[in-house]
Amino acid sequence: MALSLLLLCLLALSALAYVLARGKAFKSAGGDIRLLHSLPGYYGWNGALTVALPSLVVLVLWLGIQPAVIDNSVASMISDHAAGESNVGLVMSDVRRIADGLDLAVESGAMTEDYAGSIHADLTDVRGRLGSLGVALGSEVTQEKMRAAQAYRSMTATGNWMRTGVVLLLAFVGLAISYRRADKDFRARNFVEQVVKGILISAALIAILTTVGIVFSLIFNTVEFFKLYPATDFFFGTTWTPSFGGGSDLGILPLMWATLYISFIALAVAVPVGLFAAIYLSEYAGSTVRSVAKPLLEVLAGIPTIVYGLFALLTVGPLLVEAFGEGGILGLGWMKGGTAVMTAGLVMGIMLIPFVSSLSDDIINAVPQAMRDGSLGLGATHSETVKQVILPAALPGIVGAILLAASRAIGETMIVVLGAGAAARLSLNPFDAMTTVTAKIVSQLTGDADFASPEALVAFALGMTLFVITLGLNIFALYIVRKYREQYD
Structure with missing residues (x-):
C-alpha cells in the first residue's frame, strides 16, 4: 500500500x-x-x-x-x-x-x-x-x-x-x-492532557536532539580531519590552496578574514539604516504611514538569498566597477571586477535591514509609555526624549539585535558565493575579490568528494569553526539582553 x-x-x-x-x-x-x-x-x-x-x-x-x-x-x-x-x-x-x-x-x-x-x-x-x-x-x-x-x-x-x-x-x-x-x-480529560503534554515534550526533545546530532556529526568529521591535517596549520595558516591530488594548504585565516570583513561592511550598512528606520516607525510615523511602511520594509526579509546574490552579481557589482574601476567615473582604478568584498557587503547589508529594523522596532515599542510621558512632562522635547530616555532604555535589546544580525551575516552563503568572488586572500582593499568560509564549504563538498581525504573533510572543520563563532555571538547577545535589560513594572 x-x-x-x-x-x-x-x-x-x-x-x-x-x-x-x-x-x-x-x-x-x-x-x-x-x-x-x-x-x-x-x-x-x-x-x-x-x-x-x-x-x-x-x-x-x-x-x-x-x-x-x-x-x-x-x-x-x-x-x-x-x-x-x-x-x-x-x-x-x-x-x-x-x-x-x-x-x-x-x-x-x-x-x-x-x-x-x-x-x-x-x-x-x-x-x-x-x-x-x-x-x-x-x-x-x-x-x-x-x-x-x-x-x-x-x-x-x-x-x-x-x-x-x-x-x-x-x-x-x-x-x-x-x-x-x-x-x-x-478520566478522558486527564488522559488526553497527558498525551498532549507528552507530544509537546517530544517536540522539544526533537529540536534539542537535532541540534545535538548536528553538533556530533560536525565533531566526528572534524576529528577525522585533524587526524589527517595539522590543527596549527589549519587555524594559523595564511594560504588556502586545496588540491584533491595532494599537497594542499588549508589555512583558514584568509577565509575568516573575508567572512568578518564582509560581515563588518554589511553591519555598517544595516545597523544605521535599520535602527533609524525603527526609530522613525516607532516614534515619529503616524499609524497610516506605519501600517504601510513596516510591511513594505519587512518584504525584504522574504526575498530568497539567491535573488540577493543575483542582484549583487548583475547590478551592484557592475555599478561599483563603473564608479571605482579603471576608466570609471571617479577614475580611481581600485576595482578590477564586479565580484568584491564591497559588493557582497552592501547587498548583505540590504538583506539585514529588515532584521535589524524589526527587532529594534519591537524593542523600542516595549519601553513603557509612562517613561515617555514622564520625560515630556518634565519639559523635554520629543527628540530629547528619544535620545536620552527611550534609546538608553532599549539599548541592551538593540545591541542583542545587532549581534544576532552579525551571526546571520557570518553564516550567509549565496550572496558571498555570487558577489564576493572565489579568491582566498588577506587584503585590506574592500574592492578586491575574496571568498568566505561558507563559500568554501560549498565548493569543497561539490561533486564526488572522497570523504577519506582532508580536502573533503575540511568542510566539516570549517563548519564547526563557523558554528562555534555564531553560537558564541548568540550566547553573548542573550547574555547582554538578560544582564542589562531593565525590568519595568
Whole structure:
C-alpha cells in the first residue's frame, strides 16, 4: 500500500474512533452530559489519539529503519571487485537508481513486473532503456548491480507490505481499546492532557536532539580531519590552496578574514539604516504611514538569498566597477571586477535591514509609555526624549539585535558565493575579490568528494569553526539582553 493511502486509512480510522468513543461515552451516561467525568469531546480525542499516535510512531520508526536495513543487506551482496571501482556508497547509489528506474518502468507500462524482476544486464541495454525514462546512471549497469537492484526492489516491496500490516493492526487494536474504555467514569480529560503534554515534550526533545546530532556529526568529521591535517596549520595558516591530488594548504585565516570583513561592511550598512528606520516607525510615523511602511520594509526579509546574490552579481557589482574601476567615473582604478568584498557587503547589508529594523522596532515599542510621558512632562522635547530616555532604555535589546544580525551575516552563503568572488586572500582593499568560509564549504563538498581525504573533510572543520563563532555571538547577545535589560513594572 502506498504511504499516502496508508495515511488516509489512519486518518479515517482515527475519525471513526473519535465518533464511536464519543458516542459510547455519551450513551453510557444515558444522554446526560452531567454524568460524564469529562466533556464528550475528550472521549472522542481519547479514541483518535489511541488509534493514531502508536501507529504514527511505528510508521515513522519504520520509515527510518527500513532503508538502512535494506541498504546494509544489499551492500553485502556487492563484491570487493565491484566496490573497488569507486566505493560501496557510489555503487549503492547506482543500485538505488536502477531499482527506482525499474519501478518507474513498471508504473509507466514500459516493462512488466515479471520482466523487471528477471531482466539481465548482459543481454539488455538497461542503461539506455532507463535513460529513455529520465533515469540517469553514473556508470554502466553490470549484472551484479542488476541483481542487487532486483533484490533491493524485492526487499522494499516486502518491507512496505509488512509496514502496512503492522501499522493497520496497531490502528485496529487502538480502536478496540479506545472503544472498550469509553465509559462515563473514564478520566478522558486527564488522559488526553497527558498525551498532549507528552507530544509537546517530544517536540522539544526533537529540536534539542537535532541540534545535538548536528553538533556530533560536525565533531566526528572534524576529528577525522585533524587526524589527517595539522590543527596549527589549519587555524594559523595564511594560504588556502586545496588540491584533491595532494599537497594542499588549508589555512583558514584568509577565509575568516573575508567572512568578518564582509560581515563588518554589511553591519555598517544595516545597523544605521535599520535602527533609524525603527526609530522613525516607532516614534515619529503616524499609524497610516506605519501600517504601510513596516510591511513594505519587512518584504525584504522574504526575498530568497539567491535573488540577493543575483542582484549583487548583475547590478551592484557592475555599478561599483563603473564608479571605482579603471576608466570609471571617479577614475580611481581600485576595482578590477564586479565580484568584491564591497559588493557582497552592501547587498548583505540590504538583506539585514529588515532584521535589524524589526527587532529594534519591537524593542523600542516595549519601553513603557509612562517613561515617555514622564520625560515630556518634565519639559523635554520629543527628540530629547528619544535620545536620552527611550534609546538608553532599549539599548541592551538593540545591541542583542545587532549581534544576532552579525551571526546571520557570518553564516550567509549565496550572496558571498555570487558577489564576493572565489579568491582566498588577506587584503585590506574592500574592492578586491575574496571568498568566505561558507563559500568554501560549498565548493569543497561539490561533486564526488572522497570523504577519506582532508580536502573533503575540511568542510566539516570549517563548519564547526563557523558554528562555534555564531553560537558564541548568540550566547553573548542573550547574555547582554538578560544582564542589562531593565525590568519595568
